[in-house]
Amino acid sequence: MRIAVFGASGYTGRLAVAELARRGVPAVLVGRDAGRLRSAAEEAGIAAPEIRIAAADDLAGLTAALEGCEAVVNCAGPFHRWGEGVIRAALAAGCHYVDTTGEQPYLDRAFREFDEPARRAGRAVVPGTTDDGLPSDLIAALTAARVGEAAEIALVVDLVGGGASQGTVRSMGAIRDTLLSGGLGYEDAAWVPRATARRTEMVPADESEPRPVLRFALPAMVTVPRHVPTRRFEALATKEVSDLFTTLTPELADSLPFGPEVADRTAMRWSFAVEAVGVDGRRARGVVRGRDAYGTTAVIAVEAARRLVADGAPAGVLAHAQAFDPAGFLDHLGAHGVSWSVEDEPAPGHR
Ligand SMILES: NC(=O)c1ccc[n+]([C@@H]2O[C@H](COP(=O)([O-])OP(=O)(O)OC[C@H]3O[C@@H](n4cnc5c(N)ncnc54)[C@H](OP(=O)(O)O)[C@@H]3O)[C@@H](O)[C@H]2O)c1
Incomplete structure (x- = not known):
């Protein structure tokens, strides 16, 4: 299993990279600045990081950067600016998609605009995998x-x-x-x-x-x-x-x-x-x-991406309870203080 983190150099992205390392899941760090991505990998104790460069507004570059990953954890906000392009790239690359948004208007658009594309791609899109x-x-x-x-x-x-x-x-x-x-x-x-x-x-x-x-x-x-x-x-x-x-x-x-x-x-x-x-x-x-909130968000987003890959989920844009067993997921978070x-x-x- 390989999981990409887009926005891996950010405050939340770094925690997501560290959580993937803690879980022993190979991470691909994606973003626009190699130096900042390398420092995120160092912080997470990853000796030989896989780093790929792509900006949020470069669909072809981002699709290429996500190739070979089974899921992407998107931590690059604001999502009302950058989120939709990352969903497009994830579906084009054949990745399941989760993100760390808390923005209601973006979430609403994601459900309305990406359900059909996600079904056609045969992948699950689960936005808002946060502590909220x-x-x-x-x-x-x-x-x-x-x-x-x-x-x-x-x-x-x-x-x-x-x-x-x-x-x-x-x-x-x-x-x-x-x-x-x-x-x-x-x-x-x-x-x-x-x-x-x-x-x-x-x-x-x-x-x-x-x-x-x-x-x-x-x-x-x-x-x-x-x-x-x-x-x-x-x-x-x-x-x-x-x-x-x-x-x-x-x-x-x-x-x-x-x-x-x-x-x-x-x-x-x-x-x-x-x-x-x-x-x-x-x-x-x-x-x-x-x-x-931030540490738990990293745990939740990584576990959500991992479950989509390991257990599968219906294709489409899904609410959390449509993608995961509610009690099973919350019980899993017990070890993290939930x-x-x-x-x-x-x-x-x-x-
Ligand atoms: N409970 C919640 O609702 C919750 C919890 C946690 C996080 N969040 C949300 O998650 C998002 C990230 O938060 P954060 O604290 O991690 O923010 P941050 O530290 O500012 O990180 C933002 C990340 O996005 C990247 N980025 C921004 N614009 C980009 C672009 N055009 N192309 C490529 N990469 C781009 C940045 O890359 P550079 O390093 O290159 O600038 C950075 O890696 C926010 O929207 C936040 O509200 C929500």
Whole structure:
């Protein structure tokens, strides 16, 4: 098995290369600067790295650079600028594709525009294999399964500590208005460009009291309704998380360090809580939590690419729960500090 990392010189790409080395999977480091790629290989302890040079806007060069790899982990953001070209090159080279995007508008386009090309190429495209996209999609699937057909599902993200890389600030700063306006909604079993918040508070994971929440443009809004039968889906962030993004601009990235120091990165905590209400009134609540957003993203993206190659998956653009066994994948992440649970909930008034 050979797995390419595009954007291997970046903050997240370096962690993905290191994770491939740790797993003993041969890595091909792809990017536009040989020196930066060599330093990423050195950091990962790879003695004789395979390095290939290609820029994101050079389809022929990038396709050639991906030849002979079974999958690519794309870590080169902003994805709204570079992502689609890398999907095209991956499919032309016959690679499965995963990426580390958190950008909802790009994810939405990837599902709408690349499903047919991916089916024709016989390959799986699973965008958003991050600490955000994958756990939220999988816990939503596991929670919704408890209630059968859902009338309503709500998901809330919470974060404690951490810090953001230049690349994250550049990517998320560019879509700040979309993030804060909530992005897509899902009502009456269809996506809508704008939605009105139905909830103003929700109990985050591991808490017992509700906190103020706001609609937030999470990746799960694009993926969850693709496999969970629900009339309504709401993606939310705690007010504290939403506030972190209010001053974000792409320009701010240049004044920041490359990325968080290891101690800050590993101390950071993230969590999702999901509440599902069935059309018959059954209720369930699921939680998933972990640490180290960037380190966990590298673990998730590498494991996703490895599973696509080793186990196969249907061809097309897939949500995480369509590509992987939800409980099996989350249990695999247990060794990396991720834990999860789903419980049936009594109806209101029966507590
Ligand atoms: N939970 C999440 O949602 C999550 C978690 C982790 C990362 N991410 C996302 O992943 C992306 C990467 O983050 P990061 O922190 O690793 O950013 P970064 O450190 O800025 O790295 C970006 C990488 O992309 C490469 N690149 C950019 N433009 C390119 C081009 N035109 N051609 C070839 N390579 C190009 C850069 O190569 P050079 O070295 O040559 O500049 C670098 O390797 C961001 O979009 C971030 O938001 C999301």
